[in-house]
Amino acid sequence: MKTKSFSKSKLRNLEHFQFAQNVLNLCREANIGKLNAVLTPLEKALKEEDLLLNPERKDPHTQELARLDYERGNAWRMIALRVQADRLSKKADVASAARLVNDVLGRYPRLIHRPYSQETGGTTNLVTDLRSTAITPAVQKLGLKELIDNLDAINKAFQTLYLQRLKSVSYEAGPDIRQRRTETDGTIQAVTDRMDALHNLEASEAIKQLIMVYNNLVIKQNRELARRKAYGRVATANRRAAIEELLRPVLPALITDEGMTVAFAGRTLGTGKNRHYLITFYMDGAEVDDRWYRIEEEKLVHVPEDQLPKPKKKKKPASDFLSVPTEETTPTPPAQGGGSSGNPGSGGEGSIGGGL
Numbered sequence: 001m002k003t004k005s006f007s008k009s010k011l012r013n014l015e016h017f018q019f020a021q022n023v024l025n026l027c028r029e030a031n032i033g034k035l036n037a038v039l040t041p042l043e044k045a046l047k048e049e050d051l052l053l054n055p056e057r058k059d060p061h062t063q064e065l066a067r068l069d070y071e072r073g074n075a076w077r078m079i080a081l082r083v084q085a086d087r088l089s090k091k092a093d094v095a096s097a098a099r100l101v102n103d104v105l106g107r108y109p110r111l112i113h114r115p116y117s118q119e120t121g122g123t124t125n126l127v128t129d130l131r132s133t134a135i136t137p138a139v140q141k142l143g144l145k146e147l148i149d150n151l152d153a154i155n156k157a158f159q160t161l162y163l164q165r166l167k168s169v170s171y172e173a174g175p176d177i178r179q180r181r182t183e184t185d186g187t188i189q190a191v192t193d194r195m196d197a198l199h200n201l202e203a204s205e206a207i208k209q210l211i212m213v214y215n216n217l218v219i220k221q222n223r224e225l226a227r228r229k230a231y232g233r234v235a236t237a238n239r240r241a242a243i244e245e246l247l248r249p250v251l252p253a254l255i256t257d258e259g260m261t262v263a264f265a266g267r268t269l270g271t272g273k274n275r276h277y278l279i280t281f282y283m284d285g286a287e288v289d290d291r292w293y294r295i296e297e298e299k300l301v302h303v304p305e306d307q308l309p310k311p312k313k314k315k316k317p318a319s320d321f322l323s324v325p326t327e328e329t330t331p332t333p334p335a336q337g338g339g340s341s342g343n344p345g346s347g348g349e350g351s352i353g354g355g356l
Contacts, residue, residue, distance in 0.1 A: 003192040042187040073112040075151040097138035270309040
């Protein structure tokens, strides 16, 4: 008996962490003296890996920055709307002053829709221009001084908070999670090597039981990876593509009216020659009906819903780390379209219950 090898690189980050945690917990529970000595590095590696899992993605002060940016936009709108209204004034001097200020605003198109840094810098420049001596009479004529001061104050508050955020968080790239995983894998390997060595040199019931449970953990994880490979998104997409290619030559025969199109709806029922395919009918691009078909003599034959095969209910087998595995098995994926006999409707396995 020896520990089973396992490609941990196929595990997702959280799965990898939990697998290592399970190994540590099993070994701590076994409490084998000469094994405990190699558990400390694993425990340390786990803590380092844990720190890199799901880090905070939202910068501090983000919500407050968004609020200030919203207020800054409103402050700009108050100036712009006042100027637009005064441009329509019947008083020539007011309309003239409004046109002068509007020309200044026009130098900063879409200012409040720009990224933070551009909007902040642009607002600072705009305030400087609006406070220049050349335009002061026009600003006074329109009574814009208070509105400009408000825009300037909000913009400065935004700048201050933006810099505070830079001080409170580091944007430098930290250790890569893959590097941490590699280090954890090395400590797990040291643990399993020690388990095998103890079993070979100082065999005991405790080490034998621990190796058995560890192997159960590996078998269970391998089954999960095999299930993911067989039924995951990529596998499902591949099966759908194969079925669409299978149906492509026979679908045109279902078109009976001008403007009608048909397509595989992505659902099947049954297996082998009894496999059924859900076909969607479209008229001028709009979905009008879904019907089930099966392939007979290289043709699609309509099957009423009351004649469809009934889904088989399978009981989920119980699983326990502590049970002795009888055989290392992997799930059998559904057949991707036709079988090897040349009959387009044949296939070894298929989905039950309307999937792929």
